[in-house]
Amino acid sequence: MLPSPAVFQFPWEINADQVKDGASMRTFGRLTSYFPAESRAVLTSQHMSVQHQVLVHTVFVEPFNPIIGAQYIALGEIDKAEGCDEATLRARVLNCVDGVNVALLQKAINEQRNFFKERNNKAGSQ
């Protein structure tokens, strides 16, 4: 009944194999384009001087007020089975968070990951 938890993933991890098809996740990025007719949006972000894109399927969150260039948080399920090479995020939530401190957010995500990694290592070694 309840959806599965949406774990934070960095936009540059989505097209890698780390994220499986159908996985629930949330990520962030700047809204660079929105095609209402196709219910498609693109979130862009920079990492290590490479630009990364996340395709977002927006049919569940429409209508929304698209602000091109603003930071957004998208939460939903990954759809990789469309035959194309890029994964799509079927968004259940799409929130504008323009003004967010992205560096701090990344730090917080890493902090949380490290905590769980540390704990799993401890549990594994016992």
Place this chain on the structure above:
Amino acid sequence: MASDQGGSEDEPPSLLWGQDPVFSAYARLYVKDILQMKESLQVPGIYFYKNHPLFQVGVLGTVVYRREREDFYCYGVDDSTGVINCLCWKDEKWRDDGDSVKRGGSGGVFNVEEQLRKLRETQRSSCMLEIGDLLRVRGSLKTSREQREIMASSFYKVSDPVMDVQIARMLEIPQLYRDCYDKPFQALGSEVEASTTDAGGHPNFQSLLGQSVRILKKFLKEKEVAKFRPYDVEYLLHPLIQWPPRNTASGQEVTSAGPSFSTQVKNLLKETLKILQSEGEIFRKVLSPDELYNVTEQDKDLLAAIRDMIREDSKREKYAEKGCHVLHILSSVRQKYSRNLSREALEVALKFLECNSDIISTMDSHYTVL
């Protein structure tokens, strides 16, 4: 995962639960942990994270599921580690909204009823959330139909336009776990038991250390000791450590596997001196093989050196107005008196001098003489 949450036999007795501060707080756990916690066998409705008993939690997360009933909302809250149902009751007063309160037409005049109506409206709107909103909820835990839920005692929508609140929480919670939830809860009653049963005294080393720090401080103060060496005070700690048990049957001394009495005393003393040094109560003027400790407050030469130094430097134009900063004092005193003086010890000395009105503090960490 479930294995390290502690078996039921590890449950501390319910009489001691109140000693755990986590028990009376709203534990800010990850939803994942809330869902995996074990319910107590002694009292239903109490859960155990590790061996911390708790029944109330505080959660912050995104609403990903929502159902409205006549008298309550059911929100699914996702904190990125798990999703949990929160039962949020609608308040009684919501139902007679608007109609019973007449709209006051008297413009400009402060109208209590009008303000109250506005307040209620705001309250109500902060309790009606849509999917994607951020919800903070506090309440007790309940397991019904195999599902764990939070019965909200308070809940509201959090406005977090730039994610400050969420980021702060993400940074804070790992620290909370390390400092609090992941540290085992040790009830006082069980500690006493442990100290009587366990001759090695390892589990309650911390409490032993606390006692020895207190004993030593009291001794130094009462006897106005200025300088001492560790062996001068070692005998003070003897009563804290039990003599090794003797095998009365054979009259032979038991060769226990644990450390001998004298090493135990030495270790305890070493740790105690470390604590006193870190608090600045004592310091070593010179680091030599001869372990000589100076008692900060009793070191007349140190106090005089600090006083003279502040008096001299306060005359200089640079320090005339504000006085000397503590770091400036530290570096000067280190040059003139002891290179080994710690900042903590200096602060103890400054406090002592200030209490005697030898010096005064002009502002935060600045000192001068009159």
